[in-house]
Amino acid sequence: MVKISIDPITRLEGHGKIEIFLNSDGDVQNTYLQIPELRGFEKFCEGRPVEELPRIVPRICGV
Amino acid sequence: MAKPKLALYWAAACGGCDVAVLDTNEKILDIANLVDIVFWPIAVDFKYHHVRAMANKSIDLCLFNGAIRSTEQEEIAKLLREKSKVMVAFGACACFGGIPALANFTSRADILQRVYQEAPSNSNEQKTVPLLKTKVTEGELDLPELFDTVLTLEQVVPVEYFVPGCPPPVDLILKLVDLYATGKLPPVGAVIASDKTLCDECDRTKEEKKITRFYRPHEIITDPKKCLLEQGIICCGPATRGGCGMRCVKANMPCRGCFGPPAGVIDQGAKMLSAIASIYQGDGTEAINRMVEEVVDPAGTFYRFGMADSMLKRKRLQKT
Amino acid sequence: MKTARRIPLLKKMLSQFGIEDERIRLDWVSASEGDRFATIVNEMTEQVRKLGPFSGNGGGKNG
Numbered sequence: 001m002v003k004i005s006i007d008p009i010t011r012l013e014g015h016g017k018i019e020i021f022l023n024s025d026g027d028v029q030n031t032y033l034q035i036p037e038l039r040g041f042e043k044f045c046e047g048r049p050v051e052e053l054p055r056i057v058p059r060i061c062g063v
Numbered sequence: 064m065a066k067p068k069l070a071l072y073w074a075a076a077c078g079g080c081d082v083a084v085l086d087t088n089e090k091i092l093d094i095a096n097l098v099d100i101v102f103w104p105i106a107v108d109f110k111y112h113h114v115r116a117m118a119n120k121s122i123d124l125c126l127f128n129g130a131i132r133s134t135e136q137e138e139i140a141k142l143l144r145e146k147s148k149v150m151v152a153f154g155a156c157a158c159f160g161g162i163p164a165l166a167n168f169t170s171r172a173d174i175l176q177r178v179y180q181e182a183p184s185n186s187n188e189q190k191t192v193p194l195l196k197t198k199v200t201e202g203e204l205d206l207p208e209l210f211d212t213v214l215t216l217e218q219v220v221p222v223e224y225f226v227p228g229c230p231p232p233v234d235l236i237l238k239l240v241d242l243y244a245t246g247k248l249p250p251v252g253a254v255i256a257s258d259k260t261l262c263d264e265c266d267r268t269k270e271e272k273k274i275t276r277f278y279r280p281h282e283i284i285t286d287p288k289k290c291l292l293e294q295g296i297i298c299c300g301p302a303t304r305g306g307c308g309m310r311c312v313k314a315n316m317p318c319r320g321c322f323g324p325p326a327g328v329i330d331q332g333a334k335m336l337s338a339i340a341s342i343y344q345g346d347g348t349e350a351i352n353r354m355v356e357e358v359v360d361p362a363g364t365f366y367r368f369g370m371a372d373s374m375l376k377r378k379r380l381q382k383t
Numbered sequence: 384m385k386t387a388r389r390i391p392l393l394k395k396m397l398s399q400f401g402i403e404d405e406r407i408r409l410d411w412v413s414a415s416e417g418d419r420f421a422t423i424v425n426e427m428t429e430q431v432r433k434l435g436p437f438s439g440n441g442g443g444k445n446g
Binding site: 137210211214332336337339340341343345346351352354355360361362363365375377379380381 | 389392437
């Protein structure tokens with residue numbers, strides 16, 4: 001099976017890659033989108049004062 | 064005469080630095096006329112294989128934003144370093160670790176646990192976690208490995224210049240472009256900002272007075288003309304490099320240090336802790352204990368943007 | 384008396400870094416109290432030795 005990688009995906013915010021598997025006829029057998037990043041806001045915001053959260057979480061996405 | 068080649072990349076980032084470059088508005092057209100943009104995922108469709116095919120040192124200037132916390136981010140940092148003549152750590156994350164470096168208070172295992180198993184907003188009945196290699200019917204998929212510790216760009220590759228800020232202000236971005244275009248870049252290692260502290264450029268009145276307590280913002284209405292620290296609001300100005308135009312303080316918000324430490328200061332958080340202890344008035348045990356109580360999150364406030372760049376770098380994990 | 388204010392705040396901050404209180408000690412010794420200085424240094428050395436090296440390194444990618 002032939003694998004085509006689109007890496008990185010572009011013109012959007014964030015990181016992603018797409019793997020396309022082609023069968024022997026050259027048709028798409030299956031496609032997978034993967035997100036190869038994780039920063040962990042869900043965890044490191046714990047323990048921060050509540051009034052600081054509106055200054056931390058906008059850094060999830062700057063677009 | 065070929066135009067110089069410009070590359071921009073984002074590692075553990077939010078896109079804000081890339082948007083900041085776009086915020087130069089019509090000047091982006093001048094930039095686009097001045098250079099050939101050969102890699103910039105937010106705006107153009109070049110892929111990693113295009114970069115791999117470039118000759119070494121064929122990229123003239125690389126603006127690299129985002130912190131390093133995965134094998135892929137480290138790999139692309141090294142790839143771009145190899146292909147670029149000049150590497151700029153662009154934005155607080157690449158310079159100091161930034162907000163993503165708050166993850167240095169925790170570990171990869173705890174992050175994966177929280178995000179994939181515990182977070183109440185997730186629906187993950189099968190308790191799937193991301194794996195380095197995943198077998199699917201058609202073949203195999205792979206993902207980069209996450210680090211426990213978030214690193215700055217300079218901790219991974221040599222860097223020529225630093226543009227701090229979260230994000231860098233438009234006027235500093237244009238200053239960098241101008242210095243580059245006119246061949247007037249400062250000596251290698253320079254931070255493209257002020258050498259003084261934010262306090263030096265802040266226009267609020269300072270009376271050199273001591274305070275007897277710290278307030279959280281819901282506990283006090285502040286006077287917009289007076290120094291925030293002198294009113295009991297913790298502001299990181301004394302330990303932060305200037306050059307941002309005091310944009311937070313102008314909005315009545317205390318500085319949180321996104322420009323990193325001022326020239327000559329090795330550890331921003333330690334400097335800030337010292338400033339806090341200095342401005343407080345109160346010498347008895349009771350007063351000192353009260354002060355310690357009133358500073359609710361010292362590490363997270365004094366190292367908000369600079370965990371990766373600090374002397375301690377991260378929380379010590381328990382030996383398992 | 385800035386030191387008297389700095390040290391308790393430093394201990395609170397260092398506890399957020401997983402660094403134990405016992406690794407820092409604040410004491411006041413004058414130049415003429417040689418014996419007392421030696422005692423304090425020995426006590427502290429023993430205390431830190433019992434605690435052992437920091438768990439998890441401070442600079443690498445993993446821990």
